Amino acid sequence: MFDSATALRVAERAAVEPFQVMEVLSAAAARQRSKGDVVSLAAGQPATPAPNAVREAAARALNHHALGYTEQLGLPELRESIAGHYDRSYGLAVQADDVVVTTGASGAFLLAFLSAFDAGDRVALARPGYPAYRNILAALGCEVVELPCDETTRFQPTVAMLDALDEPVRGLIVASPANPTGTVLSRDELAGLARWCETNGVQLISDEIYHGLSYGDSLHSAWEFAREAVVVNSFSKFWSMTGWRLGWMLVPPRLRRAVDSLTGNFTLCPPALSQHGAVAAFSEDAYAEVGAHVERYRTNRELLLKRLADLGITRVAPADGAFYAWADIGHLTDDATGFCRRLLDETGVAVVPGVDFDPVLGNRFLRMSFAGSTEDIAEALDRLSRWLPGAS
Template sequence: MQHHLASRLDHISSFHVMELMKMAAELEAEGRHLIHMGIGEPDFTAPTDVIAAATAAMAEGKLQYTSALGLPALRSAISSHYRDQFGLDVPAQRIIVTAGASAALLLACAALVEAGKEVLMPDPSYPCNRHFVAAFEGRARLIPSGPAERFQLSAQMVREHWGAQTAGVLLASPSNPTGTSIPQSELREIIDIVKQRGGYTIVDEIYQGLSYEGAPFSALSLDSDVVVINSFSKYFNMTGWRLGWLVVPESIVPAVEKLAQNLFICASAVAQHAALACFTPDSLAVYAARKEEFRRRRDYLVPALRELGLDVPVTPDGAFYVYADCSRFSDDADAFAKQVLREAGVVIVPGKDFGPATAHRYVRLSYANSLENLQEAVRRLKTFLHPEKS
């Protein structure tokens, strides 16, 4: 039987990188040893306190549905985290615990995106962000952004591209795939421009804890009306636990709660009880040490790639990604990534998924892998790119 699919699917692309991952799996099945620099996932797992809290929650039978807004204790803990880390007063009643940052973005788009309206975002950007907009029949308008803008939207770009059908902007700082952040003064100006035009600003801050230059800040410090997405996946190393949160203006909490009740019921109860232990002194010390390890890896990898001839025009200041220009070696980043996989045994991601502006020139490399493995990857890349020197 042929089923008729909704037309909105025409505006949602597949992850092209999955083809590369299938190729990698086939090579590994043949016995090849690969260095993985493609996955956007910490190589660390949850600390001891978090595992113990999950075990205790299961042993004590704390497995029932929670409020759609999340455990009150966890919402309060996140509120305290904003106070302790950023000096911000973010009331717990504005915090909604979600089934990962993906659910937070889904709820934000369900509440704010109107059919046919535009949402501005940079090209390159994480593909799911534009697909959430498309899922609610909005139109993601990708604005090409290069090294001069740190691969981010600038205030001037927002001014120039805001039109009659524009309703808001969706930003990520630090960003996937580039690891770059929007400077505080620039972000403030963007928020002001959007607010003057009656629009909304959504800021994905899931890599906020992994900021390496200067004091990290939240967009919430610039304007309390900003909608902010965050997650326990990246900084807190809980990817498979599927837990995140959303901060919204208090006036729209009832609307988002209604959506959460209907779309998700609640986030995982076990994951929520476990996440309470993310904020213990021991866990916070673990996260701080792991952040420094990510910084150490970045400080090794960026100059190493530049020495190989893979240009890194903007040093990433956050997350665990490097966005590198491979045009010295190929005018087709997708073909280049596949050749690197087959011949060098290193998994990297082409820019194809992140938008057309950088698709052919750039590849993304993740340093969410051990320093030893990163050093081996660089050795393999050197042999592949410069066989005459090997």
């Protein structure tokens, strides 16, 4: 006889780790509802809204467009605008046909992994790194090959690490600027990794969603060196559009049909309203507005790094881009998860433990976001200084 109780189950592929950043955000929201005193340095989310030009364009679209399905690879005018962005920002010739608009960068990663990798393929990535790479790959049946990175390589993978692998890999994911460390690959480092991938028949996927957010040398796109790479970018970070759920990919011709078919079956198209608004993200006014945000992040970064050093937290990744400080607190605790929980419970300051990003060494690290207001950064550090044992 059929036993429905034993037949119904949860798929093994779904047994991935939760994204603990979101759990911290939930705990912070609960405290805010009960006490109203939370200062959050947890989320990788700008405190500012989308540029005014984007919001105005979305309002016009809401009033004058039916907002039905768009072409599944994105509005033609948006793809043209994204292609023009590469000429403007990098001096790089990109055609609209190279661009695929996606439902956030998260949707782009899913399309990239599904189109380029089969179950069982080995894919290399840096540890620490963004946990969704690891978890999506695991859910798709790929083997994740973690490259342990530290301050000696500025928390970025190197060609030497790849050469030292015991078995070949089918893919390499790089991120510059990286989450959680904020570190940046130099032009020569990115070019070297791209050449290694080309020589060894390895699919390079370059996460460039924090481009535009840098505090030192210019940032470089993988397509400057390798047109077989897949480049992922997003409107979320530079343009303060996290909730609009809109990203894009640069896709080499051999993968376009696969990405097109997958998009049509998975999401039909990206959100129509977000696409209409995003066309205006490339206007002069929008660039000027988000440029001012970057200067605020620069101020926040300097304040955060100085105040952490004053508290004896001196082992912090360079934070050359993005808006994160990756801080080693191993001299204070070997349980960053508990540390963060107590900090929130006792002070109302929300920060993120490193275990999401580094499951091996992460319990001696914190990730702190400086994407919020300068006042919030200062207040969080004041509370932290009063709370830490021995702090003055």
